[in-house]
Amino acid sequence: MKMSKLKIIYKNKALVDISFDISSSLALIGQSGSGKSLTIKALLGMLPKEMTVELEDNFDFELIAGKTLSFVPQNPFTALSPLTKIKKQFFSEPKRVRELFDEVGLHYDLLERFAPELSGGQLQRVVIAIALESKPKLLLLDEPTTALDPQTKEVILQLLKKLQHKEQFQMLFVTHDIASAKALCEDVAIIKNGRIVESGKMRDITDNPKEEYTKILIEASFANRKFRT
């Protein structure tokens, strides 16, 4: 599916002006301030009201946040209500919630707990289960593993891969960390100052980046990974 135009205008200036294709999983990668969050907000319909957006796409579904479009945020520790039992954070009936728990590999006992009583990895599984509740066609992921330790990060990325295979949703993964995106996404688009500077198959871009900006992102991401493991 193709987003042929996503343009975000603020004070007569296009902060973001991009187009991209999602054939299965696309990573949108860029440094801080490159326009990743604004892109996600535009798709979710949550841009600040002083900004205007122009969207043109050929998707075979309407983008409706919470229905066809779901979202996994960066920090699972702040994504859930701390004072509501986990089971109450779903809108479906208990049978469907248990199905979702099976899918994300969580024990039903956790349904009776509160969010602060779960680990980061468990919380992110709950957040993913909630995101899948409406059977979305497109899943937006905003640095979904940044707040997790390296081992849990790998486990969550593998889980997302497995879930995509089973549920057949498409993914747009927004991050500055090309190494984690590589574990999950087939395609990549590099964003700088709100413009795509390079895009293609993940392997081609990581093996043979054309742009200096891409080389810097790759170096930073893989050096950081080596350092941590």
Ligand SMILES: Nc1ncnc2c1ncn2[C@@H]1O[C@H](COP(=O)(O)OP(=O)(O)OP(=O)(O)O)[C@@H](O)[C@H]1O
């Ligand atoms: N509410 C706003 N008003 C004006 N400019 C904004 C606003 N939000 C973001 N911007 C500008 O838009 C550009 C893109 O910002 P955005 O938050 O999308 O970057 P990002 O790639 O998500 O960065 P990070 O990884 O740090 O979250 C930046 O130049 C930023 O200053």
